[in-house]
Amino acid sequence: MKTLAIALAATSIAFATPIAGAQEATSAEAATAAQTMVTAKVNGMVCDFCARAVTKVFGKEDAVENVHVDLDNGEIHVTLKPGAEMADDRVETLVKKSGYDLVSIERETA
16 A cells, blocks of 8 residues: 555656646746837828728738837837747838838837
8 A cells, every 4th residue: 555655646746747847838938929019100101091001011921910000100000929020121121112211110029
């Protein structure tokens, strides 16, 4: 009976260790999968059709989760998918493809 109890305790300890390691890996993955908000300040956007064109161009990108155009401030707010990246030169290319001039780019990671 003692042998059975010892074997059971050893088995429980052996299986508990990988589970703890898996939880640490999940936390690390969550930390690296932060979302980035890219704000591009542009010149020339004045109407709803402008906003739709920009939304369409940026929305085709795999890294993009959401696009919001602020016409009053001349800004394009692009939320990237968790863990995704988009280089500044790609943002500039997409702005130009939409027909506008890029003024600046800001990034915020949540």
